[in-house]
Amino acid sequence: MKAKVYVTLKKSIADPQGTAIQNALGKLGYSNVEEVRIGKLIELDLGDVSEGEAEAQLVKMCEGLLANTVIEEYKYEII
Amino acid sequence: MKAKVYVTLKKSIADPQGTAIQNALGKLGYSNVEEVRIGKLIELDLGDVSEGEAEAQLVKMCEGLLANTVIEEYKYEII
Amino acid sequence: MKFGVIVFPGSNCDIDCFYAVKDVLGHEVEYIWHDTEKLNGFDCIILPGGFSYGDYLRCGAVARFSRVMAAVKEHAAAGKLVIGICNGFQVLTEVGLLPGALVRNKNLKFICDTVPLKVEANDSPFTSLYQKGEIINIPIAHGEGNYVADEETLKKMKENGQILFTYVDNPNGSMSDIAGICNEGRNVLGMMPHPERACEDILGNSDGKRLFESILNALEGSLKNE
Amino acid sequence: MNNSYEAVGITENEYKKILEYLNREPNELELNMYGVMWSEHCSYKHSRGLFRHFPTTGERVLQGPGENAGIIDIGDNLAIAMKIESHNHPSAVEPYQGAATGVGGIIRDIFAMGARPIALLNSLRFGDVEESERVKYLVEGVVEGIAGYGNCIGIPTVGGEVYFNDSYNGNPLVNAMCVGIIEHDKIHRGNASGVGNSIMYVGAATGRDGMGGASFASVELTEESEEKKSAVQVGDPFMEKLLMEACLELLETGSIIGLQDLGAAGLTSACCETATRGEGGMEIDVLKVPRREKGMLPVEIMLSESQERMLLIVEKGRESEVTEIVEKWGLHAITIGTVTDNGRLIVKEGDRIAADMPAYSLDSSGAPKYYKEYEEPQYYQELKQLQQEEIKEPQDYNETFMQLLTSPNLCSKEWVYKQYDHMVRTSTVVKPGSDAAVLRVRGTKKGIALTVDCNSRYCYLDPRLGSSIAVVEAARNLVCSGAKPLAITDGLNFGSPEKPDRFWQFREAVIGIGEACRELDTPVISGNVSFYNETESQAIYPTPMIGMVGVIEDIDKSCTMDFKEAGDIVILLGETKNELGGSEYLSRLHGLEKGKVPTLSFGLEKKLQAFILTAIEKGLLRSAHDISEGGLAVALAEGCMEKGLGVDIQIQTKLRRDVALFSESQSRFVVSCSTEALTELQQLMAQQEIPNEILGKVTGEDFKISVNNSDIVTLKVKDMKAAWRGAFKCLMK
Ligand SMILES: Nc1ncnc2c1ncn2[C@@H]1O[C@H](COP(=O)(O)OP(=O)(O)O)[C@@H](O)[C@H]1O
Ligand SMILES: [Mg+2]
Secondary structure (H helix, E strand, O other): OEEEEEEEEOOOOOOHHHHHHHHHHHHOOOOOOOEEEEEEEEEEEOOOOOHHHHHHHHHHHHHHHHOOOOOEEEEEEEO | OEEEEEEEEOOOOOOHHHHHHHHHHHHOOOOOOOEEEEEEEEEEEOOOOOHHHHHHHHHHHHHHHHOOOOOEEEEEEEO | OEEEEEEOOOEOOHHHHHHHHHHHHOOEEEEEEOOOOOOOOOOEEEEOOEOOOOOOOOOOOOHHHOHHHHHHHHHHHOOOEEEEEOHHHHHHHHOOOOOOEEEOOOOOOOEEEEEEEEEOOOOOOOOOOOOOOOEEEEEEEEOOOEEEOOHHHHHHHHHHOOEEEEEOOOOOOOHHHEEEEEOOOOOEEEEOOOHHHOOEHHHOEOOOHHHHHHHHHHHHHHHHHO | OOOHHHHHOOOHHHHHHHHHHHOOOOOHHHHHHHHHHOOHHHHOOOOHHHHHHOOOOOOOEEEOEOEOOEEEEEEOOEEEEEEEEEOHHHHHHOHHHHHHHHHHHHHHHHHOOOOEEEEEEEEEEEOOOOOOHHHHHHHHHHHHHHHHHHHHHOOOEEEEEEEEOHHHOOOOEEEEEEEEEEEHHHOOOOOOOOOOOEEEEEEOOEOOEOOOOHHHOOOOOOHHHHHHOEOOOOOOHHHHHHHHHHHHHHHHHOOEEEEEEOOOOHHHHHHHHHHHHOOOEEEEEHHHOOEOOOOOOHHHHHHOOOOOEEEEEEOOOOHHHHHHHHHHOOOOEEEEEEEEOOOEEEEEEOOEEEEEEEHHHHOOOOOOOOOOOOOOOOHHHHOOOOOHHHOOOOOOHHHHHHHHHOOOOOOOOHHHHOOOOOOOOOOEEEOEOEOOEEEEOOOOOOEEEEEEEOOHHHHHHOHHHHHHHHHHHHHHHHHHOOOEEEEEEEEEEOOOOOOHHHHHHHHHHHHHHHHHHHHHOOOEEEEEEEOOOEOOOOEOOOEEEEEEEEEEOOHHHOOOOOOOOOOOEEEEEOOOOOOOOOOHHHHHHHOOOOOOOOOOOHHHHHHHHHHHHHHHHOOOOOEEEEOOOOHHHHHHHHHHHOOOOEEEEEEOOOOOHHHHHHOOOOOOEEEEEOOOOHHHHHHHHHHOOOOEEEEEEEEOOEEEEEEOOEEEEEEEHHHHHHHHHHHHHHHHO
């Protein structure tokens, strides 16, 4: 079972990395770009587990290790 | 127009960060996890552009700035 | 001889390079702001260490597009000397003046240390005062110094003798222990270690000084030939 | 009476005081501004009263406490600015960003004085790293966060300390210290003077950052803003680098009257503090403040703690000059208000007056001040009792010694400091790992030495004496590098001041620091207080971290702790006493944290420090190292590590062998000298009545200690070094 996890900063948290890239894009002429936010994409191969199990594992992994819910939120997708 | 860009290391390039997370997950008891790879998720608000224009911009942004095609590959998604 | 040190807004080893040239070598040196369009009258351009534009996305990714880099390319194309140290090396690979790329250190940590390097070739304007095979100690300070290139590129670099420095105890996972390389034309050097931090005994190390003296030698030689 | 004041942490009496200041009821914005400014964090209402115990003046003091940083003269028209600051709570929940933004904050305090930041240090305390994965995660994240910020901005992190103790299990401590250099005539202050001058805002846009906690609770928040507040932020070292360079360049133009970082309590604090220090009044418009989010309320803008922002007080008419320089660095400067002299801080929202109050009433000069109850805790007398019989003498000293050397508190911290760029700016002459970091001062012969120290176990067992020891130990570290100690900055980390026993610890510590600083003539020029470091079950050990700076007149004469050459003579200065109380040995090998803290005689201490400085100055010493945690044996081992040399030591003593080796008696040093220098050194020791004992010689590769003619420690330095260096990495696995 494979899965993708997306970890992004909560909307309320300033994302200086995204802002820096937005500025860079602006200088390159993409002045239409209104916002850039940077997150993490984590691709996992969960091996031989059922979908239900995969889902249960993913929630625990995200809460415990992959994201710090003080500043980040996560989404996952089983594929 | 909003878009998401996914930048990942080429398969041929080692991903020590992914390996570190795989090990950490192993320690937490998820020994079923066979592979972890870490990439970047870049969320963009492209403002008021047509879909065609968005697509053209995205390719240029990715090739030029968002990914280094010597080591990385990218995918994007317009939403 | 006149050196130029490029200053990106996030450069932070610019002053170290500046003082190495001015105080240690006693030569002329100027800072060059990143939006400068023309580089006139410089014999050697130094791209210093630091975090050019924050380097949040990837080291050197944004610097590649700065105005001064077009001028640096012209300078290099004219056969003049360019040296990129640490972040400068990363910028040179991003901009295509040197092959390959630099990725996160294998141990995922920033490493600041003084490490032994082997001088692999001394037939370059940057290494002529070292012995081939000599071991020198030079500081490193980077989080993304792990050199990667495809096999073909590596093979070609080896054949051409473009690998100038290798690590004795590979600290960051670099392919073929690569610490520093030059281009085919041998006038562009990129290296992760910081020779400018090893130019004075008071800092406990002057092994890097000969790199700058090699450059001076080369420049003086080419003046004579003109 | 409107009692929403409770929700912003204001007491009934304090509310009455506000009514007096205003002659009316405050509106919500005003109430919230009082709430944050009168919080302990901003007003020091519980601690300020005790600061009179600190010596804060002296010939060299150019700026004492009360500004963004203290400044001390080092001669040649140069001065050093320094300050320490805590970021404990944010680091406990988000270690990387918490620590990173802590570093960012303290750097701003330094360049707000006009000084160029040249070095960073940090002092860290964590819980039981051997038992807890959480603690490992915190260590990993905090160290990476400090590295991430300092390395990116390009200020070397040259020193610090890391200790582990169960009392920090729920409450790690992360204190960051920054040191800057400045010419006397360039010193700037956070003054809003000159009626009509402009208040300009530079740096990151303001968001709803850092507005958790009591002071914010009373505002009727929209649901949106409720979920949007967060106490942790993401640091932006690149923005800070731009801000720093822009500010330092601006100061050269003479257009800047004052500057102030936006730290705790954001615009509220920056405005009332600069106004109070200057002309007395200020008027600003929140609608002019660059905002990151839409629909922000005035109170959110005034209380936001967004990082990487500065306030400039600019001479009227020179705003465009400022804008130009700021824009060169890719930033914007925006005029948000003007300096007035009516004593009022007026906050407008467009044309509407949103708040209007006496500026000084918010500032610590107008805030309430308390003298809290204190009471000696019960443990204080109890824990002094220690029976020698409780301590079983070790059988195998090789093993005992190695256990100590590889323990979390004594092993090499290179795993930590190798993540910090400690060489950038090419001025670091003595790198981390020695007693003190030494930096050269370009353009002069001088150097400065820096250290931060605190043994919190001592401070727990005896807060007054322990705190005095922290100060003298810091001084010893500087003296061993050949530097004359000049001044301190203190980071006071304690539990709740509202509990009498905790407040007793705090009071004792302040008195202890004051006494030691007076004795050593090292005034307190800045500092920080962090209270409420406790969880339901326990408070941290009292931890007053002492950051100290010293000056070396001739950098070529600086000294380090490592033995230099086989054949050199090893000498113990000072006297070992039967003092195992509070020692690392007792804690690590016997599981006991008790006993009397080693005694301290300021007279002897000063005599020894003066002697070391003279001996280094005369070029008589090859190495000098103070004896601290782990005692004589560990100090000797530390001298062997760098060059891999050994020692052959003979000790004659009436003390028990473990006492002779591991006692932490104060005012002791291990020095080495060449055989040629010995006679002169001995003469000098005799002349100055320095208690001393020749211990033996530096040798090739074996580490040997014999006590009363029997060999009890015999080890290969190579093995010792490998174990000592590798121990931290093992811990983190
Ligand atoms: N323990 C202390 N010892 C000496 N001075 C202190 C201490 N705590 C705070 N100060 C001084 O009080 C002033 C306010 O401190 P603080 O609120 O931490 O400053 P900032 O708001 O700039 O972070 C500073 O000048 C600081 O140096
Ligand atoms: Mg401040």
